[in-house]
Amino acid sequence: MTLDIYKENLEKYADPLKYDELYNNYREDLDFIQKCVDMTTQPIIELACGTGRLTIPMAEKGYTMYGVDIHQGMLNLAIQKAKASGVHIHFSKQDCTQLDLPIKSPLIFMVGNSFQHFLTNQSQSALLESVGSHLLPDGEFIFDTRNPILKELAVIDEVEETHINRLDQVVTEKHREVYNHETQILECTTVQETNVTNVISTHKDSISLRYTYPMEIKRLLSEHNFELVAIYGSWKKTSFTKDSESMIIHCRLI
Template sequence: MEKTDVLDNFDMYNDPSSYDEEYDSYRADIPLLLKWVLKTKGPIIDLACGTGRATIPLAENANNQIIGVDIHEGMLNTAKEKSSKKNLEIDWIQQDCTQLNLKTKANLIYTVGNSFQHFLTNEKQDALLSSVNNHLKNKGIFIFGTRFPNAEELLVSPVEEYVRTYTDPSSQLTVEDYYISKYDLLTQIQHNSTIKKFIDSDGEIVHETTSDISLRYVYPKEMERLLHRYGFKILHLYKDWDETPITNEANEMIYICKKINA
């Protein structure tokens, strides 16, 4: 996650424990990543690794040196704590993904969790892909996922919509989640807000929080040209982590790329 946008676009990551409660159990991307990890020699780099959701299970199943890179100190500290409890030797490094300055090159670099969408401008996307190219060995593999810009995903009414109800494990209050989304056609950026309403046993709202995040969408042909510009050949494009070929009904785009030019 890149440094210059963090202050304005990082609400949902400022509480790592809450983030883990919601996302740490997600494992759909692990089998495909592990497939590539197991046939890769040498170091592997996880960009925008967060709390190590993908980094840690891969390190548990491979003998490679695993390097986790993120800009957020709190997320990295949580990742360190989690890997330490499992006695895993993972190199956690705090750096801006658009300005990587690592002392190694890898045969495999990946970034998951739709982190590609955090790079909101053409300049930031360029800088990210340049950093990846610079730290990837020739014919190395770059794997990443991003949401597919379908009409259902983007052309939604900007009104507050109910998402789910659950019990907050800390306060034991009932929490109702609501979501508001608005897509800017000119910038290709979707602006999202999640509202959490904490409700007591009498049904009264005692606390309410709002977290905002903006996400850039890229169309398939746009991505194809962008990747080619930065020296990557697309080997596979899937609509999910089960390696299903892309279709117009996709919700995700999963890219497997090879570095062909420095």
């Protein structure tokens, strides 16, 4: 896997400030991660760290943090935020399937359903191999992914919404989601129309997201020397059921 493969699926992250505004106040995953960590002096690694939403508060708690992301714009904002918070974090632009960090960790985590960016069996396997090579013995990997609920995925979803952006301009967004049952990939497209002094400016972006079934994940973990510690239906540790929106995967290297 190379960086270029993933560059084709990063359009949704073109505006790091907008992304940060949308998700910066979400805390359920942070609470879960912090409860899983003892006050270790070993470094902790966050994959797909984005704008540092979890990496920075973890560093503020005194942990030595390494943050990896493939999007330089997201990392630039994370670096600015860390500096403003007075913490030092080892940020680096890397492909998570080819990690090259100078440390091994007792804990690696990846949130925000970033696992869905690994669209093929090969890329999922490469991710687990890369993670395993950077974990200490008995090290843990925690990640989340959306649960494939077929009755929802089977329907083409089209939504239109309007809001006011940071420049007080009226923005209409038309979202369309189509699921391919053969590839297990959801294609999400957004057409954004912005009213700039009565002139409509149009922008289109898209993202592809892979849905993986529980038994696929269990087999993947087993093939790469991980044992499943727990699978939850949310970051609040609710029981996982067929109707759960999420799968929270907590596994350990064996």
